[in-house]
Amino acid sequence: MYKSLQACRGLAALMVVFYHARGAISQPKYFGESVLGNAFIFGGSAGVDFFFVLSGFIIFWIHAKDIGQPKRLGSYLAKRAIRIYPTYWTIFAVVCCAALAVPALRQTVPGDPWTLLKALLLVPMDPATPGVTATGAPVLTVAWSLQFEVMFYLFVALAIIAPRACLLVAALWVVNFFTCRTVCSFPLGFFADYRILLFALGGATAWLCRRTVASGAAATLPAAVARGGWRVGPWTDRLSLMLGVSILVAAATLHTLGLMDAGVVRQESLISLYGLASALIIFGVVKAEDRGAVHGAHAGWQVLGAASYALYLLHYPLISVVMKLMMVLGLRGLGGALFALAVAVSVSVAAAVLFHLHVERPMLRTLGAWRWPALRAAGSPRV
Known part of the structure; x- marks a missing residue:
């Protein structure tokens, strides 16, 4: 794992935390501070869209060589399952019990066993189903994005065992995307979500990173890249980073000004901008690190990045608990909202780091070594 990507992952998760914390303090039942809340309104989409692009990048970076190699399917599925399910199930169980x-x-908590089973397996669900939240994910509301990730994993699994069938599915998806994106209900509407394109954007970014060699890159770069890649100078990663950050700031500004809610800017346009910014930032930090310039190498950012999955899953229920506690303590007004925001974010980060260090990391290492000795790397932080 590139250290720069690890740091970016932590920052993206933190943006999502701020987004949900600002949503809480904006609610009338808590502080009703909508002006303060709007300052972080961009964080949810920006952070989640980055994760979609990063997921596409990582899967292509690691598993592109597995496409058309059916014998590698078992290893692929084992790695993906270990990375996504144990942590999710653990936190899901804790929140359910609470x-x-x-x-x-x-x-x-869904009373229907079938709904509960689908929630545990991250099977996409109709938000109109009783016991299912508006996001389509019961208990852990934020798990809606993981449903897309699991579908993406299965699509890549199909590419591993049957590339031609995968192309057929891709063609059918394109037809569904253009015909059902705005008019179809679940399940066709789910598979026509605009964010699915971000997985492809991440894969394209990984391909471009594979095909380019940064000047002064370490000798540890893959031999295939060193032999056939296009050499790029240090200005390339700097320009990519500058463009990525600039587009991110521009999109966040449009979002914060409420232009999407006013109908001036379409949601798809913002997703495209956040996705493009994410791709440029990923390319920039990867090429920079190839030549030895690491962004976010500080241990704090690395730990936050490693704990980002736990942070993503834990923060929403923790924010709710903190806000209720603030009401019991009698906090009110702007000062109370700021204090509650700081406490909610701090508690979420601290809990996620502790969970990662003492539960997630040991658990994944054990699972990775228990049945699949060759998959010891699966105990490393989820990508």
Whole structure:
């Protein structure tokens, strides 16, 4: 894992935390500070869109050589399952138990075993289903994005065992995308989501990184890249980073000004801008690190990046608990909202880091070495 990407991953997760924390303090039942809340309104889309692009990048970077190699399917599925399910199941179980212990929250846990099973497997669900939240993910609301990730993993699995069938599925998806994106309900509407394109953008970014060799790159670069890649100078990664950050700031500004809600800027346009910014930033930091310039090498950013998956899953219920506690303490007004925001973010980060260090990392290392000795690397932070 590139250290720069690890740091970016931590920053993206932190943006999502700020987004949900600002949403909480904006609610009338808590502080009703909508002006303060709007300052972080861009974080959710910017952070999640980055993860979609990064996921496409990582999968192509690691598994492009597996396409058309059916014998590698088992290894691929094992790695993907170990990375996504154990941590999710652990946090899901904890939140479920906590919700069942509070009478007012018991309705948030699906009573239907079939719905619960689909939630555990991250199978896409219709938001209109009883017991399912508006995002289509019960219990852990933020798990909607993981449903897309699992579908992407299965698409790549098909490419590994049957590339031609994969092309057929891709063609059918294109037809569905252009015919059902705005008019179809679940499940066709789910598979016509605009963010699915971000996986492809991440894959294209990985391909470009493979095909380019940064001047002064370390000798540890893959031999295939060193032999056939296009050599680029240090100005390339700097320009890519500058463009990426500039586009990110521009998109965040448009988002914060409420132009999407006003209908001036379409949601798809913002997703495209966030996706393009993410791709440029990923390319920039990867090429910079290839020539020895690491962004975010500080241990704090590395730990935050390693704990980003836990942070993504834990923060939403923790923010809710913190906000309720702030109400019990009698905090009000702008000062109270700022304090609650700081506490919610701090508690979320601290809990995620502790969970990663003492639960997630040991668990994944054990699972990676227990049955598949060759998959010891699966115990490393999720990508």
